[in-house]
Amino acid sequence: MDITHRKVNKRVRFTDKQGKALSVQNIRIRQENHDFLFGCGGFDFIPYVLKGEEEYKQLTDSWLEIFNYATLPFYWGNYEPEEGKTNRDAIMKTAEYLNDKGVKVKGHPLCWHTECAKWLMNYDNETILKKQLERIDREVTGFAGTIDMWDVINEVVIMPIFDKYDNAVTRICKEKGRVGLIKEVFAKAHECNPDAVLLLNDFNTSIDYEILIDGCLNAGVPISAIGIQSHQHQGYWGREKLEEVLERFSHFGLPIHFTENTLISGEIMPAYIEDLNDWQVDEWPTTPEGEERQARQIEEMYRILFAHPLVEAITTWDYRDGAWLKAPSGYVRKDNSLKPSYEMLKKLVKQEWWTDTTVVTDENGEAEIEVFKGDHEVSLGDLKAQIKLVDNEEQTIVLG
C-alpha cells in the first residue's frame, strides 16, 4: 500500500546559526511526534491526574508510549450532573497534563441524546436549545487553546427517532430536524473557536449518513472532518467493507477521522443485537486466540487507514479491557499487561512508520530527506533543532 502521502520527501539545506552551510556532514533526524493522529480514549488519565494512583500510572505510561491523541469525556449528564455544577476542573487538569506530554485532546461530545443531562428535561424546547448553545459556548470558549478539537454532535442519524427513553436532545432534534440542529450547534462552536477542528460523528455508515453530510455541507455547516465510529464488537468489518466505507465517505473531500474503533480479543457479540448496549454480560474474557486475531485485525485496519490520503486520525475507543460493555477491547488486559495488539501497534507507530535516520549533506549543506510527517529532532553532535516536517515546501534547517 502506498503511504507516500505520509512522508516528506525533499531536498533540505542545513546551516548553522550564522547561516553557514553544514557541508559534508552526517545529520541525524529523529522523529518526536507524528503528524497523523494515533488516538485512544484518554478517560483513564482523569483518575491518574486527579489522584496519582499507581495503577493508573502504569496504565497511562504505556498509553503514552504509542498515542499522541486522546479523547476526553464531555457527556453532559456526567459533566454537569446538577445544573451549574460542572466537572470542568478535572477535565481541564487532565487535558493540560496530556498537552504537556505532546498529546492533542478532543472533547467528546458537545451534543448527544445519550448520557444527556436529565435536568434539561425540566425546560421547554426553546430553553433546552438555548442551554445547549450556552453549553457549547462555555466548553468551546473555556477550553480553547487546550482543546481545539470537538465531536460537536454525535449520532444524529438516529437522534430524532431515538426512542429508548425520553431526553432533551431528541426533543429539540425532533423539532428542529437533523440538519437544523446540526447547523445551530456547529455555528455556535465555530463562532466560539474559529480555528477548532469540528467533527460530525456517527456509528451509522450507511447512505443515511452520506446524505446527512451532503445536506449539511450544502447548508453551509462548517464541518472540519467526518467522524466515523467503527465499534466492531460483532466482528471485524474486513478489508472490503472498510474500503467501501472509505470510498463512499471520500466523495466529500473532507478529512476522515475514525473516532471510535473497537476490535475484540474474545468472543464476538452475536449479530442479532441491534444496539450494542443491549449486550449485558457478567464476564467477557479475553482469550489467547482472540488476542492474536485482534492484533492481526488491528494491523490490517491501521495499514489500510494509514494508506488512505483523507484519513487523518484513528482513535481506539478502549485502552484497557473491560472499559465499555465489559468487552476485551483494549490494548492492555485488566491487569494492565500488554496484549499482542499493543506490541503490534507500537511496532507500526514507533518503528515502521517512525523516522530515525542519518543523511549526509553535500558541498552546499544540502541533502535529500525522506521522513514521516511530524515533529523531529535534527542534530549534528551538540548542534540541534526541533522542527516540524510536514510538507514538501522549500526548507532550510538551522542547527544551533
Next chain:
Amino acid sequence: MDITHRKVNKRVRFTDKQGKALSVQNIRIRQENHDFLFGCGGFDFIPYVLKGEEEYKQLTDSWLEIFNYATLPFYWGNYEPEEGKTNRDAIMKTAEYLNDKGVKVKGHPLCWHTECAKWLMNYDNETILKKQLERIDREVTGFAGTIDMWDVINEVVIMPIFDKYDNAVTRICKEKGRVGLIKEVFAKAHECNPDAVLLLNDFNTSIDYEILIDGCLNAGVPISAIGIQSHQHQGYWGREKLEEVLERFSHFGLPIHFTENTLISGEIMPAYIEDLNDWQVDEWPTTPEGEERQARQIEEMYRILFAHPLVEAITTWDYRDGAWLKAPSGYVRKDNSLKPSYEMLKKLVKQEWWTDTTVVTDENGEAEIEVFKGDHEVSLGDLKAQIKLVDNEEQTIVLG
C-alpha cells in the same frame, strides 16, 4: 375521518349585479371542479390529441369524468431522442387540450437517471450539467402558463449509486452530490418560472429521503411539495404504513403529493423483486377478486390521504391495465371497460366529496354554506356565477 379542511364553511352574501341582496331565495351551488388534485397519468391523451383515434376517445372521455390533474411525460430520452429534435409540439398540444378541459398538468421529470438521453454521454460532466440546466430552462420557460407544475428531479436517493447502466445524470450526481445537483436544478426551474409548483419525487420513503429533504430545505432549495411514489405492485401498504409515511413526511410542514400510485387487480408481484422493472412477464391478468380488492384498497387509501391536511394531490400512475410492466394497475381494463375501482373512485370524487346543494338566503341575502373546496356554479334561475370557493374569508357572490 375528519375532512373539514377540504370544505368551505362560512356565511356568504348573495346579490344581483346591482348589489341588491337576493333575500329569501333558493340558491343552488353545484361543484364544477375540485381544489384537491385528483390526478392520473395523462399519457394516453397524446395519441388522442394527435390522431383522434376512437379507442383513445373512449379512454380519455372516461378519464375526464373523474380526474382534474394529469401527468405528462418529459423523459429526456424520449422527449429529445436526437439532440435538438424535441417532442415539444405533441406535448404542448396535449397539455393545452387538457387545460381546456379544466385539467391541470404536471411535467415529469426534468432530471432523472432513467430514460435519460443517450447522446448526453458524449459530453464531459461540465457540459452535461450545462445541457441539463438549459433543458430545464427550455421546458419550464417554454411551457409556463400551460404547465406550471414540475417533478424537477426524480429518485435522487438512488441517483448517484444507480449502477444498472451508465448514464449522464448519474455521472453528474456522483460529481456534484445529491443535494448539490438538486440545488442546481431547482434554482434553474425556480428562476425560469417563480410561480411554478416544484416537486422533489422519490419512491424511497425511508429515512434516506427524510434526511435528503431535510438537507435540501436547510440548503435553501425551493421545494414546493414533497412527491411520494407509492407503486404497490408488491401489495397494498395498508393503513399503518400509509399513516406512518404521512406522519414522517409531515414534519417538514410542506404539501405532500402522492405522485405515482399503483394498486394491482391481479396477482401480486413477489416481495423478493427489488427493482420493479426486473419483473418481466408475458401476461399479467386482472381477476374479478383482484378487482374487488383493488377497489377496496383504492377507497381506503384515498380516504386516508384526503383526510390528511397536508396532502394536496393523489395521482394514479396507470389509467389503463397493462401500461407499465403489463400490470393490471388501471381503472379500466385493456378493452377500456370500467373496473370496480373506477366506479369506486368516481363515487368518492363526484358524489361523496362533491357539492350539489341548495341554500336558502335570509332577509339580508345571506346563507351558511358548506361546500367542498373548488370551482362552483352558483345559480338562481337564470342568474348565474362561476366562482372559486376555497377558504373561509368573507365573500359576496354576485349573480348576473
